[in-house]
Amino acid sequence: MKATDFAKFMREVHGHDPFPWQSAVVEEVVERGSWPALVDVPTGLGKTSMLDVAVFLLALSAGGEAPADLGRRRIFLVVDRRIVVDQAEAHGKHIAEKLDSATEGTVFEVARRLRGLFGASQGEAALRVVKMRGGATWDAAWLPRPDLPAIITGTVDQVGSRLFFRGYGVTRERRPIDAALVGSDSVIMIDEAHLAQAFTTSLASARLADRTSGLGLPSSVIHLSATSAERPGENLDAWEASFDEDAHLRNKTAAQRLTAHKSLTFADSTEKKIVKEMAARVRDLVKEPEEPDDSPNESKDKRVLVVCNTVARAREVYEALTAGRTRLDGVEVLLLMGRSRPLDRERIAERVMELFGAGREADDHKAVLVATQTIEVGIDLDATDMVTETASWDALVQRFGRVNRRGAYGAAKITVVEDGAKKPPVYGATKVATADFLRKAAPQDGLDVSPLALRHLEVPEGLNAPRPLLPLLLPAHLDAWARTNPAPVNDPPIDPYLHGIDKSTPPVTIAWRAGLVIKDSDEDGTDALKLLPADHAGPVVDAVSLRSEECVEVSLMAARAWLQQGKPENLADIDDDDGFDDIPFKGGDSDRQVLRRSDEGDWQEARAIELRPGDTIVVPCEYGGLDRFGWNPSSKEPVKDVSELASLRRGQPILRLDSDPGPRLGLPPLGGLRELVADWRNAEEPEDRDAFQGALVEAARTWLGSQDDPDDPWTREDIALLREALVSNAAFVATGVGRRSHGTIRGHAGSGSGTSVPVLRGAAPADDWRSVGAGKGRASSSASSTASWRAVDEEGSEGSSSLNRRVTLAAHLAAVGERAEQIATNLGLPEELRRVVVDAARWHDLGKAEPRFQAMLFDGSRVAAELAREPLAKSGMPPGDRGRRRRALRLSGLPRGARHEAWSEAIVTAHLEALAEPYPGDAELLRHLVASHHGRGRPFLPPVDDRGHGVLHVAFAEVNAEVPLPVKLHLTDADRFSRLNDRYGRWGLALLEAVVRCADMTISSEGS
Secondary structure: OOOHHHHHHHHHHHHOOHHHHHHHHHHHHHHHHOOOEEOOOOOOOHHHHHHHHHHHHHHHEEEEEEEEOOOEEEEEEEOOHHHHHHHHHHHHHHHHHHHHHOOOOHHHHHHHHHHHHOOOOOOOOOEEEEEEOOOOOOOOOOOOOOOOOOEEOOOOHHHHHHHOOOOOOOOOOHHHHHHHHHHHOOOEEOOOOHHHHHHHHHHHHHHHOOEEEEEEOEEEEEEEEEEOOOOOOOOOOOOOOOOOHHHHHHHHHHHHHHOOEEEEEEEOOOOOOOHHHHHHHHHHHHOOOOOOOOOOOOOOOOEEEEEEOHHHHHHHHHHHHHOOHHHHOOOOOOOOEOOOOOHHHHHHHHHHHHEOOOOOOOOOOEEEEOOOOOOHHHHHHHHOOOEEEEOHHHHHHHHHHEEEOOOOOEEEEEEEEEOOOOOOOOOOOHHHHOOOOOOOOOOOOEEEOOOHHHOOOOOOOOOOOOOOOOOOOOHHHHHHHHHOOOOOOOOOOOOOHHOOOOOOOOOEEEEEEEEEOEEEEEEOEEEEEEOHHHHHHHHHHHHHOOOHHHHEEEEHHHHHHHOOOOOOOOOOOOOOOOOOOOOOOOOOOOOOOOOEEHHHHHHEOOOOOOOOOOOEEEEEEHHHHOOEEOOOOOOOOOOOOOOOHHHHOOOOOEEEEOOOOHHHOOOOOOOHHHHHHHHHHHHHOOHHHHHHHHHHHHHHHHHHHOOOOOOOOOHHHHHHHHHHHHHHOOOEEEOOOOOOOOOOOOOOOOOOOOOOEEEEEEEEOOOOOOOOOOOOOOOHHHHOOOOOOHOOOOOOOHHHHOOOOOOHHHHHHHHHHHHHHHHHHOOOOOOHHHHHHHHHHOOOOOHHHHHHHHHOOOOHHHHHHHHHOOOEEEOOOOOOOHHHHHHHHHOOOOOOOOOOHHHHHHHHHHHHHOOOOOOOOHHHHHHHHHHOOOOOOOOOOOOOOOOOOEEEEEOOOOOEEEEEEEEOOOOOOOHHHHHHHHHHHHHHHHHHHHHHHHHHHHHHHHOO
């Protein structure tokens, strides 16, 4: 292949030729051997196609027609609008589907080369597409191996926090892997980078501070823009992708979009009247013309886009258009906001694209879309007309790009309405300056704001959003963030480096769940909602894993104000604004408690003032705060729990039976459930418990089999899938809790903090990521495995040492070593590093040979462990059976918090010291990789009060070592960690860890 084959690639994938700038950027990147710092093209000319460019260039690099380090395995598109993340993901999935289905041509060759990057065969997915989510377990392991090609879309918070080792909602153990996947072998494209200036500046500073190794930070960061006023100049090597205006005017499709007719008029109003003014303008645009225009260019449909600066104003305009005297009859009116649960938003977004999507079929249907800033960047809308509030000039230019986007309409009208606010929210002084400019620049017959006209329009300074106040990122900050577990006490906050000091608005992720409260009578006799204790409510939440599809991100201040039931504030739909100005929140007379996930992954009760940046919280459905359109802190209506739907959409069918599933699924109640659950919980004899369990399962199956007409957001297809999974093949699981309390919880079925949560699970379909790149031998034994790799939680001992069958230590270590060698070879690691990584993988679990640990793996029986023919790596205890595991731990005599990594490192250290010849590799790196293979030991492993004594003797393959017990904590590990970061780079060291850990996780998930 050669660079000019990109045109064939685009025709085969999308059915059309690339625009001139797209072909030019491919050829110029190959010629220069580097990526551009800036791609500045007008709206409507396909900036998202830079994903196609990156995929094609990766294939060229894989084939040797481009420099080997030019193509990058992980292609990130960073945007600060949540809905745009959804649409960019759809673009990526389209590329991936074409790659997988190709049987010939350029696309087939690209797919073949991408599979070769990770040793895959024909039939395996060539390209992964991931929508990065914030806060919740969107995918605990969003990419199982660092050698996989992938397109990842996400926001600044989601990508930036992970890059800097402080992933929002990510456990301390997982953070190094996320940092490695973002910060190595990646190209990061930032759409409308002027909206993310703090992040881009911090990223540039980090790249300068971490140049110690080829393993380190991405060499490619690309700013994508249609409004960029800043050109690359600080870096002499930076260059800007060319845009040949004449060539595009000669291209029929490009010329039609560049010259698309858009006429802007400006109207003054007031804060009190602007809602009525905007509604009246919309009415004028959608009403039937007195004399129909039969000209071929006149639009036959009316699709009016209304854009507001705050969520509150968008709701007011929507209400004005759908109720009362200003209601529009015969017109479909939609409301779209980014601050909503993806499961609630998907049906609205789907309808929005049907009515407003570019390339739709024209018809006589009239529709109005009221939206916030969420539509400004990247989303491919094509309205016939627009009514918008005044904003900063760069924001308005983005909004103009959603009107007559394809140039198919003869007369698109844009009305900008100014409310005259003295202290405008969100845009401040730039909004006032833009209004002054438009009053003078827009004549009565309209100002031409076509993409071509905007490129030549002289705009005074001070109209674009100002640069945020940027903090100086120092190497010391990076050193502190690299210390993930334990983190330093004086840990620098990450938020100012993502959004700026004056715009730092750390998000909080909120999920709503049923069954978390009881009614408690106040002194005046009224019922009040009381959150269940964390040791009871936590297992209710954990019964169905938290998914990002059921979550909403809001700013920390907005979450605090809502929980304290203070006065709602004007919240914008951008991550750099929370609308709270100088006062953090206006207090109310309530301080409701929520569940907050701690750094260790368990749930704790928390009040509003205790919330922290990046927290994931779960609130009872009874608190309200959400309606069908999204975040609404004024709403008191109970919120629907959609956890089972979120799990089903991930291919993991599940049904909670501790409370009636009817309201959660939008179905009639499951009659008699409360009594059945009580009988099952109260049964003392095993045979009685089994009988009641059978009756409970049969009742649930019978109920589910008789239902097929659910309420939103469930669909008939969802219920059919759940029914098929649970009725035909299901497993009953009782999720326990951490400890049993002697007390009871009044008014709650099955009270007492030791109550189990009954759950019905269906068999999850096989995940095509489990066996990627598997060759022959043990490392490819996943073909017959039915467990999804994502189901294994490697952060805790349960995921590390428990599977549904026993696995010997020898088999596990051999398989992990083989998988690590496979990944390291695919990544092209130098031979010396590959040797160290493979040895660390082969020896990482040697500490499990400790007698007490083996007793734990044998259900707590020291006798069984001593009589066993060989030691185990996996116990065979079901990961969900917490009671059995607690009993095994107690009987084994293992000290609280004991870590087998500490014993493994001590064994490896003793082995190295006994070698006749020096170890032919970096011994410090080897010891660190072993110690950190569960994300601890960065820089210290946790201290353990181990009263054991004696000598641990291990004879395993070539390792023969004796280690005195107990193993002590070594403070010098911090010095070793610092040296390794200097030697390999902060992200390079994290990548080497990720190879070992991902090999371990994927092998474990495959049952070995």
